[in-house]
Amino acid sequence: MTISAISGNITTAAMEPRQRRETAPSALHPPPQLRHDTVQLSDTARAKSLQLEGNTPVEIAHIMGADIKSVNGYLKALVQTPVYLTAAAAQAALATLQTAFSLHA
Numbered sequence: 001m002t003i004s005a006i007s008g009n010i011t012t013a014a015m016e017p018r019q020r021r022e023t024a025p026s027a028l029h030p031p032p033q034l035r036h037d038t039v040q041l042s043d044t045a046r047a048k049s050l051q052l053e054g055n056t057p058v059e060i061a062h063i064m065g066a067d068i069k070s071v072n073g074y075l076k077a078l079v080q081t082p083v084y085l086t087a088a089a090a091q092a093a094l095a096t097l098q099t100a101f102s103l104h105a
Helices: 043-052 057-064 068-076 087-104
Strands: none
Touching: 043 057, 043 068, 057 068
């Protein structure tokens, strides 16, 4: 765009729309491919999931390609889940513990 600061006029070339070269939109931007979300489970989680589906430890070992001792260990493993307390619940739990320990002191 050309603007003349002295005369205050804009040239007519600057006012004309630009010529664009047309290209096929699919050539520039292919359509997005949908991807499925995947989660990779630990061996313990996978074994427990297979057990919940009704598989026996022997079947789980076969499915996972693991030996039966490993599968038995996976199935006996404890899965820890986080515990979340509200402020009020935490204060109540603390008060209970303080009372319990003050009685034994």
